[in-house]
Amino acid sequence: MHSETSRSRVPAFCCNSVGTEFPENCSEIKTVKKWLLVQPKSSTSMMVDSGSVSMPLNLIMVATLAGRLFDVTLVDERIGDRIPEDFSEYDVVAITSRTLNAEIAYRIGDRALAQKKIVLLGGVHPTMMHDEAAQHCTSVVYGEVESIWDELEADMVNDQVKSLYRAKELRSMISMRSPDFSYALKSKNAGKYSSRIPILATKGCPVGCNFCTTPTVYGKSYRYREIGLVLDEIRYHQERLGRKRVNLSFMDDNISFRPQYFTELLEAMEKMKVRWNANISMNFLHKPEIARIAARSGCDLMSIGFESLNPDVLRTVNKGANRLKNYSTVVGNLHKNNVAIQGYFMFGFDDDSEKSFQATYDFIMENRIEFPVFSLVTPFPGTPYYEEMKPRLRHFEWEKYDTYHYMFEPRKISGEKLLENFVKLQKEVYRAKAVMHRMRGKPLNWVWMANFMMNRFTGGLKPEVYL
Ligand code: B12
Numbered sequence: 001m002h003s004e005t006s007r008s009r010v011p012a013f014c015c016n017s018v019g020t021e022f023p024e025n026c027s028e029i030k031t032v033k034k035w036l037l038v039q040p041k042s043s044t045s046m047m048v049d050s051g052s053v054s055m056p057l058n059l060i061m062v063a064t065l066a067g068r069l070f071d072v073t074l075v076d077e078r079i080g081d082r083i084p085e086d087f088s089e090y091d092v093v094a095i096t097s098r099t100l101n102a103e104i105a106y107r108i109g110d111r112a113l114a115q116k117k118i119v120l121l122g123g124v125h126p127t128m129m130h131d132e133a134a135q136h137c138t139s140v141v142y143g144e145v146e147s148i149w150d151e152l153e154a155d156m157v158n159d160q161v162k163s164l165y166r167a168k169e170l171r172s173m174i175s176m177r178s179p180d181f182s183y184a185l186k187s188k189n190a191g192k193y194s195s196r197i198p199i200l201a202t203k204g205c206p207v208g209c210n211f212c213t214t215p216t217v218y219g220k221s222y223r224y225r226e227i228g229l230v231l232d233e234i235r236y237h238q239e240r241l242g243r244k245r246v247n248l249s250f251m252d253d254n255i256s257f258r259p260q261y262f263t264e265l266l267e268a269m270e271k272m273k274v275r276w277n278a279n280i281s282m283n284f285l286h287k288p289e290i291a292r293i294a295a296r297s298g299c300d301l302m303s304i305g306f307e308s309l310n311p312d313v314l315r316t317v318n319k320g321a322n323r324l325k326n327y328s329t330v331v332g333n334l335h336k337n338n339v340a341i342q343g344y345f346m347f348g349f350d351d352d353s354e355k356s357f358q359a360t361y362d363f364i365m366e367n368r369i370e371f372p373v374f375s376l377v378t379p380f381p382g383t384p385y386y387e388e389m390k391p392r393l394r395h396f397e398w399e400k401y402d403t404y405h406y407m408f409e410p411r412k413i414s415g416e417k418l419l420e421n422f423v424k425l426q427k428e429v430y431r432a433k434a435v436m437h438r439m440r441g442k443p444l445n446w447v448w449m450a451n452f453m454m455n456r457f458t459g460g461l462k463p464e465v466y467l
Pocket residue numbers: 042048049053054055056057058059061062094095096097098099100120121122123124125141143144145146200211212213214250251252253279375380381402403
């Protein structure tokens with residue numbers, strides 16, 4: 001099914017494979033345009049960019065495409081790469097940004113514009129706020145680069161860049177080629193990246209939660225790659241690292257949305273002997289066979305957005321996949337198969353009350369959730385939820401959109417009580433005795449380490465840090 005060439009390395013791209021017309025000698029162009037791809041860090045004081053971060057799959061994808069014709073250098077400020085003050089070496093400065101680092105990204109963009117460079121801004125924030133982002137760059141790239149690349153590449157070659165690149169339709173993912181990780185691995189700081197290798201099998205999520213950016217960026221679409229290509233990419237990493245047991249982290253929005261594709265993927269992965277984790281929605285995790293096959297295929301951790309234990313909250317955010325009656329079954333199925341759970345819980349919704357905190361504490365402790373993660377609900381710009389909440393928002397500085405800031409006063413609990421309970425819950429769940437209760441008998445791995453770090457971190461937490 002797969003050629004030996006594609007098995008042994010990342011398939012090389014060739015100029016001829018793109019749909020646009022280029023001068024015959026691509027290598028000439030390559031010496032003309034130099035691109036600097038920039039992954040800025042975030043200024044938030046919370047644990048967002050701390051610990052080891054994963055390789056930036058977004059910019060690796062941009063580099064893989066741009067590297068066909070242009071000279072590409074990738075710098076990642078999160079691992080200590082320096083972003084130059086002077087961009088004279090480069091023609092194009094292309095920056096990725098989420099909301100929490102948008103202001104930093106904009107400052108880099110302004111600096112590069114002042115030096116007369118072509119500046120591209122891409123990523124979720126410039127997509128959702130493209131008019132705002134346009135003030136800080138030459139072109140905004142809306143959504144995924146793959147779907148608009150041919151046009152962008154041709155315009156770059158002809159020096160006729162437009163102010164906005166937005167694909168009319170999303171490209172099929174079936175034959176999406178493998179990203180070329182060498183762009184990220186070239187950095188002398190690459191050793192600081194997490195050992196979990198980012199990988200993608202699907203994109204999009206039709207669930208449509210109103211606080212999430214995915215429905216706006218990808219609509220109701222759900223696309224997936226040919227399973228053989230996912231396996232090829234896994235083999236590439238195995239060969240690169242010289243061992244079968246590699247750790248993968250799926251970056252998919254919702255990898256299990258199509259049960260048939262998901263189970264076929266897992267069955268195929270069973271022979272690969274890898275370890276993996278993924279974000280997953282609860283839509284069919286209550287079926288015991290799914291947990292069994294996930295474990296057999298090497299899953300050691302599932303990240304599940306439980307979001308809330310309050311049924312009124314679940315209703316208002318449109319999280320139809322989350323049925324409270326299934327919560328314990330889902331956890332039980334995974335635990336029976338030794339799959340650990342990273343559980344996401346959000347607070348600060350209008351329907352939240354002090355009861356929400358108690359219910360969450362009870363659920364976590366009774367079900368021995370290994371790695372609970374708590375955040376404050378954050379209406380991200382561009383989402384329907386943001387428009388609804390705008391008149392009540394307390395902050396418009398994007399660096400505060402890190403899900404660790406108190407954004408608005410909920411209707412059923414005061415802001416003060418919200419933060420008091422939010423801190424108390426974290427301290428209680430991560431106090432030594434509670435950690436022992438949740439983690440007893442579980443394998444001694446990084447999840448223990450994460451609990452240890454959270455125990456230290458939450459020990460000093462105060463409500464004021466969330467203001
Ligand atoms: C996997 C994931 C994570 C993982 C890994 C993150 C990582 N290392 O990148 C983990 C769990 C660590 C994580 C953490 C967080 N995440 Co997260 N995460 C995601 C998720 C599901 C997928 C991201 C991904 O890698 N996709 C695959 C890559 C290939 O696609 P991409 O990033 O969209 O990039 C493409 C395009 O955007 C474009 N592009 C991107 N940059 C550029 C730049 C240029 C120049 C060009 C031309 C194109 C371009 O082309 C790329 C290739 O197709 C997204 C949802 C989403 N679909 O974006 C949320 C998402 C990014 N996360 C979000 C949040 C809030 C967080 C946290 C704050 C949560 C928390 N409380 O800790 C932290 C912040 C981490 C940080 N420092 O940024 C929000 C961000 C919202 C916003 N407006 O900023 C999102 C959008 C989910 C949501 N709620 O809507 N996350």
